Amino acid sequence: MTDRCNLQCIYCYNQGYRESTDKLQELDMDTLQQLLDDAAELSVKSVVFTGGEPLLRRESIEAANYARKLGIKTTCLTNGSLLTRRAGEAAKAFDQIVVSFDSWVAEENERIRVGCQPERISTGIRDMVESGVDVTIRPVITKHNVESMAGFPEWAERELGCTSFQPAPLLTDKRGRYRPARLLAQPGELPSGETGLQAGTENLG
Numbered sequence: 001m002t003d004r005c006n007l008q009c010i011y012c013y014n015q016g017y018r019e020s021t022d023k024l025q026e027l028d029m030d031t032l033q034q035l036l037d038d039a040a041e042l043s044v045k046s047v048v049f050t051g052g053e054p055l056l057r058r059e060s061i062e063a064a065n066y067a068r069k070l071g072i073k074t075t076c077l078t079n080g081s082l083l084t085r086r087a088g089e090a091a092k093a094f095d096q097i098v099v100s101f102d103s104w105v106a107e108e109n110e111r112i113r114v115g116c117q118p119e120r121i122s123t124g125i126r127d128m129v130e131s132g133v134d135v136t137i138r139p140v141i142t143k144h145n146v147e148s149m150a151g152f153p154e155w156a157e158r159e160l161g162c163t164s165f166q167p168a169p170l171l172t173d174k175r176g177r178y179r180p181a182r183l184l185a186q187p188g189e190l191p192s193g194e195t196g197l198q199a200g201t202e203n204l205g
């Protein structure tokens with residue numbers, strides 16, 4: 001939906017674009033509706049709205065509402081920072097919300113996802129869960145959060161009521177050029193055995 005973003009995550013491969021003010025790069029509502037009409041005609045079942053940070057644009061909510069009217073399932077992939085502000089609308093517009101939230105330890109989250117306010121994101125997730133939205137927490141595993149990862153699913157269920165947990169690896173950009181090796185967790189550092197991490201990922205089916 002947009003390259004713009006209100007955070008500055010240390011592994012972001014969108015760094016050159018996230019502060020762009022060139023809205024001409026963003027699809028307008030008419031075009032979005034046309035795309036969704038085409039998708040429905042092609043029997044597309046599900047669409048993911050992402051960015052940048054998709055909730056920076058009101059059109060993400062409008063387009064998701066439009067998609068749902070066409071019978072398309074909607075997912076929002078978000079950094080979670082605007083969920084509290086858009087709680088009511090987002091709960092109605094999206095079937096699923098996937099929140100990039102890297103650690104239950106606030107200092108780790110702040111160090112990785114620079115500019116985030118972990119408490120605020122937690123409140124947004126709680127609001128969504130209480131509204132009955134299917135929420136998945138999707139941390140990106142780096143060397144900065146790998147040690148605390150095992151305790152994350154249990155914390156998320158206890159503190160946020162969220163039982164869906166889907167850790168993601170640190171990826172390269174589309175052209176395979178940007179790979180911040182200094183941030184990668186080494187295989188030996190990943191939790192093993194009967195950990196909360198495994199339990200959490202198994203919940204996802």
Ligand code: SF4
Nearest residue numbers: 005007009012052079
């Ligand atoms: S939330 Fe996504 S787009 Fe925004 S800074 Fe982080 S990685 Fe980049």
